[in-house]
Amino acid sequence: MLYRFPHNPPSAGDPTWLTGETQVFAKLKIESQAGKKTIFLASDTLIFVINGVKLLHLSDRTIEVTSDKVFLLKKGIYVMAEFLESISSSYEALMIFLPEKILKEFTSGPPKRGAGSFFNPCLVFPLTPLIQDFKLQFRRYFEYSVCDYDRLMPHKQREILTLLLATGYQHDIQQFINSAAGVSDSSMDYIVQNYLLQPVTIAELARLCNRSLASFKRDFRDRYQMSPRAFINQYRLNHARTLLQNSNQSVMEIAATCAFENPSYFSKAFKRAFGVSPQEIRSKKNKS
Template sequence: MLNVYDLKLSHPDVFKQFSVGENLIVHYKCPQAEKLVELYNHFNAIYFTLSGKKSLNYRAKSWHLTDDEALLVTRGAYTQELFENMDWEVLAFHFNDDFLKKIYREYLLNFKIESDLNLPDDQILTIQINPIIKSSFYSLLSYFQGKDAPSEYLLELKITELLINILADPQNKAIRAYFNFVDGQHKRPIRHIMERNFMYHLSLPEFAKLAQRSITAFKNDFKKYYKTTPGKWLMEKRLTYAKHLLETSDKNVTEIAFDSGFQNVSHFSKSFKKAFAISPSQLRKKEQRDF
């Protein structure tokens, strides 16, 4: 799968960018040519649409981004959908967990935090925009229009201002809940990465990167928690998820195979029949008859 952060970092000619340490501020018109692409990001990202439209999808849900709308896309995988004959001009900010924790702790010094912050189920969260937040985004955009690059110190101040303004808006409770969760973790739990991303066709090195671990550490931590190997767990989880989709959705077998993390329909069908003693197409016909 395409790593969004790595792609932008390696193509500064397409993605105009400033860096603050490892964190990136990027201004670009999306070069996506295919209707649908699968992406993942081992950094958190905020997308603010300047013009155009784009759809980001996670599991069965979609978030449409149009002018002056913003999303927080937390670390993980998702699909991005192209709208025909419509460009997407965007201001994006990619930031790691350490920067997130730094901002959140500064926020805590100045604002009262709710006691009922529960981690959202979705990896994509809508940011409610008020005039102050909108102004913060456009003030960052202005640096891309100047001749000289601003200092990292100044950019960090502007990003800090933006994020604290987002956190301070009462409507952005889900954003505060996510920051609160990350702040409370020394390292992301394996389950947080796996349970939210198993249905995407990520390789083990990509899962390890999302979990911010080496391959060896990832496998060791995985086995401690799940008492099995990543390969066995992923196969069982994806097949169980596919069975659920066959029983509850109107999607065809090919769509369900891809939505469950399989890239080869024939391999999916053989694995499914071995696990459940019935083929996906037979189960679909049975469900239709029972209905």
């Protein structure tokens, strides 16, 4: 199951969210049990672990984040886990969402088309004393309500980015910001190839590429000579046919693997594309 984060809008009256009129600014994440989830982060995010340990499982490595670290993570889909330090403790972390508009203020020079080819999805580095002070102060916003978060939070977002760029990791952080706020054909290729089999919408793909929905559709068609929906459906159906012919997964499992959340729709789309149903393909495989 894919958990979208932050929810838009979060549950009304939930004190673990800091929200404005139209924007979600931060989340205080508290878990009493260790767990592992697949998360769709809709915003570039800064994470401060307060208690426990955060694990990020990437395709080539697992990254461990503890309370003495800063964690920057690009928007996207990740497998994350939280571990508690003891049975009696809870996992606790601050998640501060960094909107593209704010990130663009901190790019080195005007954002250019072609920026954004730096694909490292995350950065982890030690806290400095000033960033530790920021972390402790920000945690208190969840204890004492502030009336106008729309006015306050953009200043706090700018403050933490300024503090980050004042550390010894300035070069890596600048690359991260430039990439997170950039627009490029290569970043589109990277995102499309990595998310074709994920249950994301066209609008979510556009957001991952830092494009409006209209510009994403236009740029996609220019690059792939097909509309996004036609290209993605064709790829998913071709992959499903390969799995039906070469794996022992059930039809329902294959539908889910290929990002079809409705098995009935999957069967209809498959038959429309190939002239036979998934069940018929599977039946032929079983008889051979």
